[in-house]
Amino acid sequence: STQILLASRPAGWPSEENFEVRTVELPAMADGQVRVRNEFISVDPYMRGRMNDTRSYVAPYQIGERIAGGAVGRVVASAAQQLPVGTLVTHQHGWSDTVQAAAETFTPVPEIPGVPSSLRLHMMGMTGLTAWVGLTVVAGMKEGDTVFISGAAGAVGTAAGQIARLLGAKRVIGSAGSPEKVELLTQKYGYDAAFNYKDGDVAGQLAAMAPEGIDVFFDNVGGEHLEAALGAFNDGGRAALCGAISSYNTTQAPVGPRNMANLITRGLKLQGFTLSNYLQHAPEFGQRMGQWFTEGKIAYDETIVDGIENTVEAFIAMMQGANTGKMLVRI
Ligand code: NDP
The missing domain is CATH 3.90.180.10 (Medium-chain alcohol dehydrogenases, catalytic domain)
Structure with a gap:
């Protein structure tokens, strides 16, 4: 071995x-x-x-x-x-x-x-379940919500975008790190809009793509993306904090969002989660994802x-x- x-x-x-x-x-x-x-x-x-x-x-x-x-x-x-x-x-x-x-x-x-x-x-395992739990249980996504997903072209992100779409999101917005990935998000994964965070001004790009604000944020990245989402949130917005990959390989402490007071003025709820505490949702997810998959509704x-x-x-x-x-x- x-x-x-x-x-x-x-x-x-x-x-x-x-x-x-x-x-x-x-x-x-x-x-x-x-x-x-x-x-x-x-x-x-x-x-x-x-x-x-x-x-x-x-x-x-x-x-x-x-x-x-x-x-x-x-x-x-x-x-x-x-x-x-x-x-x-x-x-x-x-x-x-x-x-x-x-x-x-x-x-x-x-x-x-x-x-x-x-x-x-x-898609039919850990990362798909993470996307499902984050959206439905942690962020309480509802039909008609505008959803923003960071790290959208990765394993969790491609699952989250499709699940949000299938659950009736009004608008799904994603960010990723290359023009090819950005194109894939709208062409293959059902995102309504997507941007390349490496072009800079994450907050400005997000605001341009979410003229009516966002209701749910599924965060895989943290840092600047989190700050941008806090700026774009509508009243009562909810975030599922799934990961913060922008800081995993850095030696300095990450920069905290400077607009945390938006939590107060807009009544926002941010909740971090780790899948290990939500494994009871695996059977329901398996059934839903299995069904979507056999209906040909899931790309990967x-x-x-x-x-x-x-x-x-x-x-x-x-x-x-x-x-x-x-x-x-x-x-
Ligand atoms: P991915 O398939 O998304 O791969 C990681 C991606 O992160 C890369 O492809 C890269 O895409 C992106 N990335 C790397 N550095 C940066 C950066 N500085 N800023 C923005 N994006 C960056 O991995 P997973 O889908 O497996 O995981 C996604 C996230 O979900 C991670 O944060 C992970 O820790 C978290 N996670 C959390 C779980 C939980 O229980 N809470 C369970 C599983 C995953 P790009 O080209 O777009 O930069």
């Missing part, structure tokens, strides 16, 4: 030196274990936080430890009745090509014709990097914006 371990804690942007690629011989199978050959592994922004030794909602990775995280694969050897060879499973064992562990640590997933296994790591993109040994490169590239939709490593 080839695995990727944390070798040292990155300061600012991570680099290959912060990781070690190690190949180990897997032990003989013990009773109750299965061996899984991964098909795809996920690289996610939250993993950057776990590389720091700071308090967060999940414990930091330890030096010398395999990077844990989402993956999907198939059982290739089984000493557990409930997971026979050939079963498709998702799990959290993370960055390795093959894993062997107790059967209970794997979740079998139904194989739906026309649904590639990789979708279990995004994947940016795929091949080979376990290129996982670190994929992870860094994702945070630099190389991905459209979900960044995945194919094993």
